[in-house]
Amino acid sequence: MNQIQALKDILSDDTLENVLILPHNMPDGDTLGSCIGLYFLVKHFNKRGYIVLNDGIPSNLSFLFDDEVRCLTSKEVEHLDFDVSIAVDSGETKLFEDRLSLFKRGKTRVNIDHHKTNSFFADINIIEVEASSTGEIVAQLFEAYDCPLCKRSAEGLYAAIVTDTGSFKYSNTRPLTFEISKKLMEMGFDFNRLNVEIFQNKSYEKLLLLNRVFETLKLYVDGKCAVIKLSKELIEQLALTEYDTDGIVEFVRDIKGVEVVIFIRHLNGEAHKVSMRSKYDFDVSEVATAFKGGGHMKAAGFKIDEKIEEIEAKIVEAIESKFGL
Amino acid sequence: MNQIQALKDILSDDTLENVLILPHNMPDGDTLGSCIGLYFLVKHFNKRGYIVLNDGIPSNLSFLFDDEVRCLTSKEVEHLDFDVSIAVDSGETKLFEDRLSLFKRGKTRVNIDHHKTNSFFADINIIEVEASSTGEIVAQLFEAYDCPLCKRSAEGLYAAIVTDTGSFKYSNTRPLTFEISKKLMEMGFDFNRLNVEIFQNKSYEKLLLLNRVFETLKLYVDGKCAVIKLSKELIEQLALTEYDTDGIVEFVRDIKGVEVVIFIRHLNGEAHKVSMRSKYDFDVSEVATAFKGGGHMKAAGFKIDEKIEEIEAKIVEAIESKFGL
Numbered sequence: 118m119n120q121i122q123a124l125k126d127i128l129s130d131d132t133l134e135n136v137l138i139l140p141h142n143m144p145d146g147d148t149l150g151s152c153i154g155l156y157f158l159v160k161h162f163n164k165r166g167y168i169v170l171n172d173g174i175p176s177n178l179s180f181l182f183d184d185e186v187r188c189l190t191s192k193e194v195e196h197l198d199f200d201v202s203i204a205v206d207s208g209e210t211k212l213f214e215d216r217l218s219l220f221k222r223g224k225t226r227v228n229i230d231h232h233k234t235n236s237f238f239a240d241i242n243i244i245e246v247e248a249s250s251t252g253e254i255v256a257q258l259f260e261a262y263d264c265p266l267c268k269r270s271a272e273g274l275y276a277a278i279v280t281d282t283g284s285f286k287y288s289n290t291r292p293l294t295f296e297i298s299k300k301l302m303e304m305g306f307d308f309n310r311l312n313v314e315i316f317q318n319k320s321y322e323k324l325l326l327l328n329r330v331f332e333t334l335k336l337y338v339d340g341k342c343a344v345i346k347l348s349k350e351l352i353e354q355l356a357l358t359e360y361d362t363d364g365i366v367e368f369v370r371d372i373k374g375v376e377v378v379i380f381i382r383h384l385n386g387e388a389h390k391v392s393m394r395s396k397y398d399f400d401v402s403e404v405a406t407a408f409k410g411g412g413h414m415k416a417a418g419f420k421i422d423e424k425i426e427e428i429e430a431k432i433v434e435a436i437e438s439k440f441g442l
Numbered sequence: 443m444n445q446i447q448a449l450k451d452i453l454s455d456d457t458l459e460n461v462l463i464l465p466h467n468m469p470d471g472d473t474l475g476s477c478i479g480l481y482f483l484v485k486h487f488n489k490r491g492y493i494v495l496n497d498g499i500p501s502n503l504s505f506l507f508d509d510e511v512r513c514l515t516s517k518e519v520e521h522l523d524f525d526v527s528i529a530v531d532s533g534e535t536k537l538f539e540d541r542l543s544l545f546k547r548g549k550t551r552v553n554i555d556h557h558k559t560n561s562f563f564a565d566i567n568i569i570e571v572e573a574s575s576t577g578e579i580v581a582q583l584f585e586a587y588d589c590p591l592c593k594r595s596a597e598g599l600y601a602a603i604v605t606d607t608g609s610f611k612y613s614n615t616r617p618l619t620f621e622i623s624k625k626l627m628e629m630g631f632d633f634n635r636l637n638v639e640i641f642q643n644k645s646y647e648k649l650l651l652l653n654r655v656f657e658t659l660k661l662y663v664d665g666k667c668a669v670i671k672l673s674k675e676l677i678e679q680l681a682l683t684e685y686d687t688d689g690i691v692e693f694v695r696d697i698k699g700v701e702v703v704i705f706i707r708h709l710n711g712e713a714h715k716v717s718m719r720s721k722y723d724f725d726v727s728e729v730a731t732a733f734k735g736g737g738h739m740k741a742a743g744f745k746i747d748e749k750i751e752e753i754e755a756k757i758v759e760a761i762e763s764k765f766g767l
């Protein structure tokens with residue numbers, strides 16, 4: 118049965134009431150913005166949506182929420198029964214592991230996502246791999262269900278699209294992305310505010326961090342491979358949280374000539390997280406797989422328990438060999 | 443008479459042959475991309491377009507040109523007669539002063555632009571202040587004239603739009619910008635390459651410069667005003683050209699809490715160039731006017747012959763007073 122029709126049938130059932138909406142852990146603009154869209158979509162069907170998240174919201178996305186549309190914690194909804202639960206932008210259930218039992222309490226479980234690795238873990242799976250973002254899929258649901266957009270839903274969905282496409286710069290952008298963005302913008306949300314909040318809101322501390330990380334930059338393979346490192350000492354010195362390093366690996370990727378960038382970040386003990394990004398056709402997921410990690414062609418990573426210098430040497434060797442050296 | 447029809451009539455005149463197409467000095471993506479669009483537009487009318495520029499092309503835009511579509515120098519076209527000359531993205535003729543006599547040699551002179559300060563200096567003036575970019579205007583001419591786009595013209599016009607809107611982040615973006623961008627993207631130019639070339643191509647030297655300029659950053663007015671400086675010494679030490687500093691003032695504007703940023707750059711002797719950018723409603727053009735400069739509400743500047751520290755003190759005073767301090 119058509120999955121989009123199946124969800125419509127469920128939402129149209131007048132006996133149903135509460136809908137659980139789950140963003141993934143370490144939420145980004147796509148998962149949060151899509152949840153906001155879904156909140157208004159289910160409201161249109163006279164359902165009450167509950168967006169539930171135990172992680173914090175990145176500061177540049179907090180403007181999306183207010184007293185009307187809030188994120189609740191698991192604890193705040195534990196007394197409720199859910200007729201429908203919707204996982205949003207999650208390829209697999211481990212991306213909301215802390216709320217998995219909550220998700221399972223939904224009588225019908227729904228999975229809306231655009232990751233090609235999605236494991237179809239729900240009763241209704243609306244997966245569109247070609248979509249730039251889950252927000253783009255949700256925007257299409259509004260159209261398919263003849264559900265009018267409002268300023269808030271349009272703002273959420275636009276935020277979802279614009280963050281996942283790097284403001285229409287990444288190759289997941291397609292003509293339909295522009296068509297949908299036009300319709301969303303026409304709803305008249307504060308376009309300037311959204312872009313300032315999301316993109317023009319780097320903390321001074323983050324720029325300072327960028328400066329210090331830049332000092333660790335080493336170029337390999339004739340400048341095609343860049344390595345940056347964030348040591349335990351620097352993390353402590355700058356009192357960094359996980360989110361503070363967002364965007365740094367992309368910043369280095371954008372150096373002219375660099376085709377692949379490796380970011381090695383201290384986690385705890387000897388554990389380090391390695392993030393890789395590429396620009397053109399270099400498949401970083403292959404390198405990540407060799408180190409028991411995973412990801413996409415242009416964005417992948419893994420965790421490893423070794424000294425930072427040893428990790429650097431090993432990865433550079435793997436990269437060089439992929440470059441045929 | 444309708445200016446768009448007037449240009450069509452001229453272009454449809456079979457007795458005409460050569461069209462001069464003039465980008466403005468220190469060319470940006472909008473002027474160059476729009477010129478490429480116009481090159482193909484006039485070709486559709488069986489005219490030969492000559493894009494003439496004596497300045498260099500910024501390295502991140504050079505991919506737009508090749509053997510088919512080239513920029514010629516004034517010298518290379520001095521033997522030619524021009525039936526039509528078109529100034530592109532220039533609010534006034536001093537923006538192509540070095541080629542003004544060439545422009546005047548055109549029997550019919552055309553001015554296509556989106557700056558609200560445009561002085562309507564030509565015979566035919568196609569000025570659309572609401573357009574995000576001149577590229578957006580030229581794209582509309584293709585439609586008005588029933589002229590089919592090709593990959594190259596679409597690529598040029600998309601480059602024009604995407605650079606002038608900061609990849610759809612600036613408030614000059616409108617719903618029509620997305621509609622046009624969709625049509626351009628559908629022509630199938632290499633979307634990933636365009637975005638990599640334009641946006642993911644920062645030179646290592648530029649990042650180094652950013653690092654050094656960041657060290658000069660001072661915050662005023664509770665962090666609402668940021669000042670960065672580029673001294674003669676640093677310019678010489680890093681062997682910088684004018685283009686190398688592109689984007690630096692925007693980078694600092696994007697610090698959280700900063701509403702206005704001032705960039706003071708040494709020119710020669712005691713001459714300095716001051717560039718100002720704002721984020722929300724702070725009108726920097728008012729400050730620039732007080733120093734005999736000009737510009738837009740969110741981007742303005744002026745030149746001044748004083749010592750760098752004295753300039754800083756004076757501007758900070760002007761900014762503070764505008765903040766009511």
